[in-house]
Amino acid sequence: MTDRLLLDKDVDRALERARKELRLTRDGAIRAILRDWLEGHAYLPVRDLDEDSPTKGEA
Template structure:
């Protein structure tokens, strides 16, 4: 779900606040809070956003952590940054 879609849902709920159930309002507010918590200044197109969301869910990382990881890896793979060496225990 995009921020634009969520904004439209919030506006619709505000326009019919007397008609919306408490449970539906809770769901809308929780989804919005989650989107705000995971939002950043990086805006991706639909396909890229879906891919990042899918990978971050799969790896148990936040969207922002995943974007930072992808950028770090790309910079290293394209020789813009030195490659990090693995320590003996396998950590970076």
């Protein structure tokens, strides 16, 4: 059994485009988009990145 989030077709297509552009897996894209939304709506604190922070693989 695979646990896969079922999305409306238009949302799934948009996610696929974003995933390819960001070079992430589907799960990685969902995590990045969800984190961005939660930070943007103040449900999570915004992470501070300084100049020396590693960002490779982060979206």
